[in-house]
Amino acid sequence: MKITISQRKRADIMPDMMGLFFEDINYAADGGLYAEMLENRAFEFVDCYGDKADYYTEFDGLYGWECYPKEKNARMRCVMGSPVAEENPHYLRFTAEESQAGFKNQAYDGIVLKKDAQYEVSFYARSISYQGRIQISVQKDGIIAASGETELLPGKKQEPHNWKKYHLLLTAKEDVKGGDFAVMLEQTGVVEFDFFSMMPKDAVCGIFRRDLFELLKDLQPGFIRFPGGCIIEGNTLSNRYRFKETLKPVEHRRSNWNRWAVHLVNEENGYHSVFSHYNQTLGMGYYEFFLLCEALGAKPLPVLNVGLACQYQSYEMVQPGTEAFGQYLQDALDLIEFANGAEDGRWGSVRVAMGHKEPFHLTMLGIGNEQWETEKSGFFERYRLFEECIHAKYPEIRLIGSAGPDITSERYEKAWKYYHGAVKTQKNYVYAVDEHYYVEPDWFYAHTDFYDEYPRDVKVFAGEYAAHPGHTELMEQKNCLGGALAEAAFLTGVERNADVVVLASYAPLFARLGFTQWAPDMIWFDGETSYATPNYYVQKMFSCMKGTSVLDTLGEEKKTQMEQVYYNPVRDDATGAVYCKIVNASEKEKQLTICDETGKPYQVERVWLLGGMEKEAFNSLEKPDRVAIREMEQKAGEERGVITLEKNTFAVLQLIAPVPEISLC
Template identity: 30%
Template sequence: MIRSCSLRRPPSLSASFSPCSGWSKWRMGTKDAAALLAMLCSLLLLSLSCGCLAAESEGAQTALLEVDTSWKAARKIPQTLFGLFFEEINHAGAGGLWAELVSNRGFEAGGPYTPSNIDPWSIIGDESSIYVKTERASCFSRNIIALRMEVLCAKCPAGGVGIYNPGFWGMNIEEGKSYNLVMYIRSLESVELTASLTCSDGLQNIAAAVIVDTNVSDWRKIEMQLLAKGTCRTSRLELTTSKRGVIWIDQVSLIPSETYKGHGFRKELIHMLMDLKPRFLRFPGGTFVEGKLLRNAFRWRETIGPWEERPGHYGDVWNYWTDDGLGYYELLQLAEDLGAEPIWVFNAGISRNDQVDTTALAPFVKDVLDSLEFARGSAKSTWGSVRAAMGHPEQFPLKYVAVGNEDCDNTKPFYQGHYLKFYNAIREAYPDIQIISNCDGSSEPLDHPVDLYDFHIYTNANDLFLKKDKFSRTSRTGPKVFVSEYAVTDEGDAGKGSLLASLAEAAFLIGLEVISSTWHVMLHSS
């Protein structure tokens, strides 16, 4: 049953104000009242749902919600209150925000040993006409795997044989748009290779270009544009030939010619993020930073420089491969594009299942200092020059770093010792940087120096309702709190998203807004 409910506008609201849809026209001093209005909408939904439930059992009732919007009741909310958290999870980057269309573009996802799995690449033709395998034959020393494709047929079937890549659940190819194709090839003979975009059934050809080259005995970079003659949301990239022989293929990239400012981000998704007006961006995780094992942790050095030379890595926490085209540099660039403060979460020498002893931490400390020089160093510095060579001679305004992620607990006894090593080194080299600890300072004072402490909570709706006043009892003179992850995740309450979960999260958020004079930093993680 669907019931309609209405809300009488309180006399203190201007006639041009609509509680949920007109918030952008209503301002509190010089601040947008978005947060307050989100609260009003949540309270309105709660009031209406309660009113409608009561009407079912006791007859029609009237629910009246009075809101004091006078300036005396207004509270100034810090500009830094709301921001975003980016983590490579559920293909948020690879296959999402990052515009690369080819999955496993360097054939590295199957591991360093050959022959290896080449998923999601597949062959076109049967085993009597084509044979493919991976070999350690690439010209790139940091990602040595390449694909060897041997065409066996003297008279190949119409259209030829070859390989295809479906991207991430199909490539969304749109009519009239062009796509930049880059690949590296080598052959002992001349090459006749067709690159085409087809619908997933392989029947509708949307774009095609032919590569004819007689000088490919050494690895050669091929670049071309494919112009789409049609639209198909489940397209795939095909590389086919009818010429007998062997071709080695590596580092195949397909990306729309138009990305946001040419920075490699999908324009439509960036605009959605910009509409949120985030004041900070926390990256790149999350547990993605840690890994289940340290060997699979995020290593910033391996995510910078030319994309072809990035080795990529297996994100063992979320169980998929990423080629790290969206790396440390690109995430700093993303923060800049969004007008947001970057918050760099680095690995603290700890993963989910292993950790280094504090006495062996020196390489990790140096790694972090180098990452800060990459972001903030002059264009003439060792790592600042690498950043400049990538196209950004100006320094990135990196002022916040987090030492690890969820590492302060009894299962990780080295964290506090690690933290002090990082803290002292960063404070000496960059005294203005604000350092965030993983240890919870909301219940008792911390025993180590800290500018902010990171607070995460994933729980049920009832518990989050009860936590709305948690920080009202926190000292206003101690370290500030960075509430970087919170959500109702209990399956019975949240499911795939529910009003109850939303209201509980909103109530928790309201409690933090009320005391935001302590500069509580917020974001929603689900």
């Protein structure tokens, strides 16, 4: 089979084209990238119930905590009165009626320790009727793997807010999985506690779980879209994501229930899911998201609520023109000032006080998530008001619009008609439109030319893409090679049309095993370890070898698609290296001859491969590298420009272009 690659440039590639989309789904933040190891650390969790337009919560402040050891005579109560922070008004009142009584935290699947690693523990406490030592330990089967203790300073009854913060550094004496985080009093008495924390000392920036951070870093992302996703909207406006509440000290960030706590509820389960206690501590808030972008060298792309709760799950909205809606507009301006403003400004000074004097260089802002126009929602009017408000003060900010939740419906067509009409009179009205694709693999194969004929006046953000194979109901197995190959084929078309598709990100990003509401997902993990999926490696191969220019294929790629071969070449103009992404989605190996338009062969210098096995193959904790990138060894004497690809393979070829002939006059 012949692969034609012209040396003529077709389009420029944005350097930040391939990025990440982060949403707190599948315990991606608390219990995931946010390195905090304890669950319900501030005694504020609620139990979530309900269905569309009828959601409610019950307070369950002791969720995740219980007396320990059980045989000891002790009592736990969740009380209010004089808390550490008014935003989180509940705290624990613990009564030990005999010595060596205490309590423990379930910590998701239990505490994981690595031998010799260190862990920073902190908590607030005050004595009501106790004077003695408090021991903090991690135990399993009666064996203490790490411990520390501190003397509880006596309080004064005339000072009811006399909370003191205590710090301990624990060192693990051995590896532990599924351990108990235990707090013990050496004597009888009453003590109040609030805001426990246990963080690995090696957490990146003191915030991010290191193995998950390193997986993100290896993708070399150009941007991060955050914090979602549906949690921006909330299932009710009261549980939407409020970014300003995350710009306070962590103790003062109001705990919130996660809209994914009521995912897949129905009459049969009493509108109460197994994830009903999925809450958000907001320990990883907007400041931390900006730090994450900075640490990864990625551009920030925050997304704002436009006064609409989730259109799938609610009818709640704030009407444009009202004082309440004006606050949503003001939030947009304040966010930009927080990120970019001078250090003596109202919100720039907040950033400085949090520890970051330099601006975060925010250049893009998403207006709404997955919103669409209806007579009631009036999304287009909402977008217009946001655009006018933002560009009146910050004309340089690039705004991202929404095409709705799919790319096949009338609402999608209506959105594009609106944006194309708007930019005819105002070029800066929208930079790119966010499109979402959660479809079967066959759709991706059939639409590799999806953007070939798109108008170029408005750019595209392929904001949430993922192939959803239908061969299994087991969540971890949905991230199979077959789905990844379909995405790779589609991305050859996305990359070929880099002059219109300027941003792209897979979704969702993370999933914690046993705590998963949605699959497939790019990265899987438990409390101990993590692994990348075939889909992760596809994005890595596109992101790390994307080049700066798309080379023309003269339409020849349409012929190879008939034989289930999809390709796109790019060039790094700084080095002259040519990278060609090729997908062989057939069940047979393919011999490919790679030439320019004159028939001269390219020299194959290096080859990176993914696959070469059954499409149902997937990675797991037991076999994390079953489907991973490997480099092909070139055989001596192989014909120039000829390569054989195994079945079900995605490859990136590094090529040396043929030297053009010089005519002598």
